[in-house]
Amino acid sequence: MFKLLRHMIYCMARQGRGKDGLARFGEPGLFVLVSLSEGPKHGYAITADVLEQIGIRLGPGTLYGSITKLLDHGLIAPLPSDNRRRPYEITPEGREALKAQITSWSRVVETGKARLRWV
Numbered sequence: 116m117f118k119l120l121r122h123m124i125y126c127m128a129r130q131g132r133g134k135d136g137l138a139r140f141g142e143p144g145l146f147v148l149v150s151l152s153e154g155p156k157h158g159y160a161i162t163a164d165v166l167e168q169i170g171i172r173l174g175p176g177t178l179y180g181s182i183t184k185l186l187d188h189g190l191i192a193p194l195p196s197d198n199r200r201r202p203y204e205i206t207p208e209g210r211e212a213l214k215a216q217i218t219s220w221s222r223v224v225e226t227g228k229a230r231l232r233w234v
Contacts, residue, residue: 143173144181144190148205148213151191157200158182185209 150156150164158178166172173181182203185191190209194202205213227233 142181143177144185145213145216146171146173147178147181147185148190148209148216151203151205152210152213155194155202155204157196157202159200161203188212 146165146169147161149169150161153164156164158175162173162178182191186193186203188208189206190212191203192206194204196202
């Protein structure tokens with residue numbers, strides 16, 4: 116079942132993007148926002164958190180491409196760093212975009228569970 120759900124997320128990611136620049140579902144940037152909603156993290160910590168919590172491994176190109184898009188849309192912001200690891204934090208706009216995406220996901224999940232008669 117998990118493989119099917121992951122496949123659905125990847126397929127849905129190919130749909131159009133919203134005004135916040137995020138795809139409707141499955142956008143790696145969305146996984147970054149979920150990770151940062153817990154608190155600031157640098158790239159490696161984001162990758163590890165996404166793998167642990169969501170089960171999807173973000174490669175460096177995917178991760179930093181997503182970070183660039185999120186920065187461009189004002190959904191995350193860099194924090195000062197004393198070393199080469201740069202931490203990022205979610206912005207208020209990023210929190211609102213994440214809430215909107217979670218609302219969309221919730222509708223999909225509830226509809227799917229009802230149709231599958233999944234308890």
